[in-house]
Each structure stands twice: as C-alpha cells, then as structure tokens.
Amino acid sequence: MTHKHGFPRGKTAIVGAATFGIGRCPGVAAVDMAAQASLIALADAGLTLADVDAVYTSAPYEALGGMELVEYLGLQPKVTDCNRTGGSAFEVYAQQAALALDAGLIDCALIAYGSNPASVPPKAVGMTRPSPWEAPYQRWAPISSYALAASRHMHLYGTTREHLAEVAVAARRWAQLNPEAAVRDPLSIDDVLGARMVSDPLSVRDCCLFNDGAAAIVMVRADRARHCRKAPIAVLGAAHAVTHREISGMPDLTVTGAARSGAQAYAQAKVRPRDIDLVMLYDAFTITPILFLEDLGFCPKGEGGRFVADGAIAPGGRLAVNTSGGGLSCVHPGMYGLFLLVEAVRQLRGEAGERQIPDAHLALAHGNGGVLSSQATVVLGTAATV
Amino acid sequence: MLHPEEEWRAHLAQGRFMIQRSRSTGRHVFHPRVAEPGTGAQDLDWVEASGQGWVHAVTVVRKKDPAESYNVVLVDLAEGPRLMSRVVDIAADTVRIGMAVRARIDILGDQPTLVFVPA
Secondary structure, eight states: OOOOOOOTSSSSEEEEEEEEEEEOTTTTHHHHHHHHHHHHHHHHHHHOGGOOEEEEEOOSOOOOOHHHHHHTTTOOOOOEOOOSGGGGGHHHHHHHHHHHHHTSSOOEEHHHHEETTTSSSSSSTTTOOOOOOGGGTTTOTTHHHHHHHHHHHHHHHHOOHHHHHHHHHHHHEEEEEETSSOOOOOHHHHHHSOEEEETEEEEEEBBBBEEEEEEEEEEHHHHTTTTEEEEOOOEEEEEEEEEOOGGGSSSOOOOTTHHHHHHHHHHTTTTOOOOSEEEEEEOOOOOHHHHHHHTTTTSOOTHHHHHHTTTTTTSSSSOOOEEEEEEEOOOSSSOOHHHHHHHHHHHHOOOOGGGGGOOEEEEEEEEEETTTEEEEEEEEOOOOOO | OOOHHHHHHHHHHHHOOEEEETTTOOOESOOOOOSOTTTTOOEEEEEEEEEEEEEEEEEOOOOSSSSOEEEEEEEEETTTTOOOOOOOOSEEEGTTTTOOOHHHEEEEETTEEEEEEEE
C-alpha cells in the first residue's frame, strides 16, 4: 500500500505553550483549568482571546466539552473540534490545526486541556461503554490490555521486567530535573520490580500517574509566528493511524500504528529518526515507550527492551526521551498528549532549565490513545530546520 | 438483518459457541458483526466453533488476596479470530503463551460466559 504524505511542512508554528496546575489542583472544575492554561499560553505568544478563531479540546468528563470551553472563554470560533482518539487527540489537533491554518480557514488555533481526577475524583471513568466482548472477563481497564501486549513482547523478543523498569526509572530521573514534575523522590530498578503487581507483568510502578494537570498551545501561520513574542516552533509533520479499539482487536500486539504514523510524519518533515534530538513518547505504561522506540525507527523491532537498558533513555543517556518526567513521573490527568507537545516546545526554545538538551533543533512528540489503538506523531523544529 | 450480539448470546445460552463465516470469502469472524471487517461481506452464516485454540497473550489481574487473582487471556481460535477470555481449572498464574486450550461455557456472575480450559 502506498501512502500520500501531504502536509504543509513548516507553514505553521506553535507560538504559545503552557501548563497549569500539575499535580494537585483542588477546588476547581476541569474547564477552569483548561481556560487558565489557555490564557497563559496566549500570553506566552503575545496574543489574546480576540485572536483565537479555532478551539480544539477534549474535556475529560463532558462529551460536549468543545462548546463548553468556547462559551467559557467567550469565543465565536470557525472551527470547534472535540475528537475522541484518547490521549492522542492533541497530536491529531496539531495536525488538523495545521491544515486549517494553511488552507486559510482559520488564523489562530487554541488547543487546550484540563483535568483534575486526583482532586475531584470522577463519578465514572471516561465516557466509554464497557466492551461486551471484554468486560465480562474483568480485565483491569486499561492496564490489562497493555499488560497483554507486554506479555507478547516478552514472549517473542525476550524483553524483561528489568527492561520495563528501566523506563520508569529513566522517567523518574528526568522528573528529578523538572521542578514542575509531580513525583521526584528516588526510584530504583529494584523498587519497580518489588512494587505491588497490578496486572502481570506490570506493577504499580509500571503505570502512569493519575493526577491533575492542564496544558494549552497556540498555533498560527509561519508569517504571523515571526511577530509573536517568542521564537516560533515549526510544525514539520503530523500523521495519525488508528488500528483498533479493544486489545482483542489489535492486528499485531507488538506492532502499533506508530509504525505508520511515524513513517508518514518523517516523510512529511523530510527527516530521519537519527536526526531527532528529543523524543517525547506517550508513557501510559512502561511498555509503551519500548514499542514506540521500535515502531518510530529508533531501534529494530524487538530490540526496544535492550535499547532502554543501562539508563540509555535517562539523563546523560544515548537518546533524550520524555525529559519532563513523562506520564510516569510528571503528569497524567487521564489524557497526556498535550503535555508531550508543551515539553517539546520548551526544549526547542531552550526553556527547559536543568533538563535542557543542548542544541535541540528537532523534536518528535508521539501520542497514544485507547489501548494502543490510536497513534499520532508530530515532528517539530526550530526556525533553523524550516 | 442480523442482531450480532443478541444472536450470539442466545446461542451461548443454549450451550453453543458460535462464530460467523462469510460464504464468499470463507473467512471466520469474531466478534459478531453485520459484515466481515475489511471486505464488508454481508453473507455471514453462524457456524459452530471447534472450540480449539491457543493462548496468544496472558496477564494475571492481582487482587489483595492472592487466591482471588485471575488470568485474562487472548486466545487465537483454530478458525483464525482472536478473542479475550480466561483459562480456568488451572492456577491463575500458570497459564503460558502457546498453551493449547478448549472452549467451555461457564456461568460467570449470572451470565453464560465463554471460557477456556487446558486442552
């Protein structure tokens, strides 16, 4: 099968980026947090609400959250999108905003998200119906689905629990360099291996956080981006692939849609994996970065476990992965995708403080949704890469 | 038209594990649908599954009391489709990938439910 890769490479840019309320954010509603993050991101760009004519948001507990945020902020947008591809929704939004901006349909896109399940526990998780084909077996959703994929990877490729633990420990070591990260106390391989098992082979330390957080980014066309407050970060490529809904429908448990979305995003951006300085991979569970490193071409299929061994993706390792501390140690309020983009922007701008990657020009942000179901890859670059 | 889930459950309640097969493509389909995925073929018949399968992937859902822990598996049916189930009549954490299993209909909760036992 041949794929077209049409994308307006470098024609749009992220000009504002913000996080808000990471960790605990009590006493407010999710939409309050999304609105707060939006205002900080707009100020970061030197823009105002009056500039925004497109809103992309996935509210955690409100199916009609797009309209909710529009009303809250007093906007009259031409595009309002509230997609349901789980945590990957925000990488898809970056793609859709780039297309709409390049077409001239819109002039300024706001992508926002807020959620505080730690402070205000939701009455029901998400807005999804239990699968009649899986729910009777009382798999722990979504953990058991990722555990099944991990079991298959271990069986086929000799990946070990120690390899999985390396991902959690690397995330924690990055978090220790990020003052905003929610969990920063020391974590060892033995701590992860000895932690309470949840759904074999995953222990509680193989699972992401479930805490509070909000984020927002602002996108405009490249010509306008040059006049914004900070250095624009160009959107070079963005591609999306959906392969299934439930894990029993996944075509191959060890090959994700990232193999397709990544190849397309690289082709759009005209870069190769070895050109990338910084890799932000959705780490809902420790198996996911291992799968994505393989599918996105950073190592051969099956080698992800050995690739991350010996601190290779921790600070000072061979590849900078999830420099914020990721969903495992920084923030994961149900959907993590937007935080990947914000961290990539901060690194490319040189705003990442102690955890800054020197000479970072190209970043990849990869979102995951459902149970490895939806995969969306965005390639970002500094002005020098356009 | 077909009532995929409803008809499947009715068969199960009568003690039969049925799957679908397309007359034109010959391929088997599970979970039940109004059309074969990929081709859209709507010439689907109910056929009795052989009940033979192999464990494709396995996890053990851990409870505080280890005695209550249970496995959740994906099974590759001999006919091709893959589905979620449990392997019962065996210690929860002794199920291995590649293990041959055979379908059985148990009452789980108060519902007839498809499970597997070691073959």
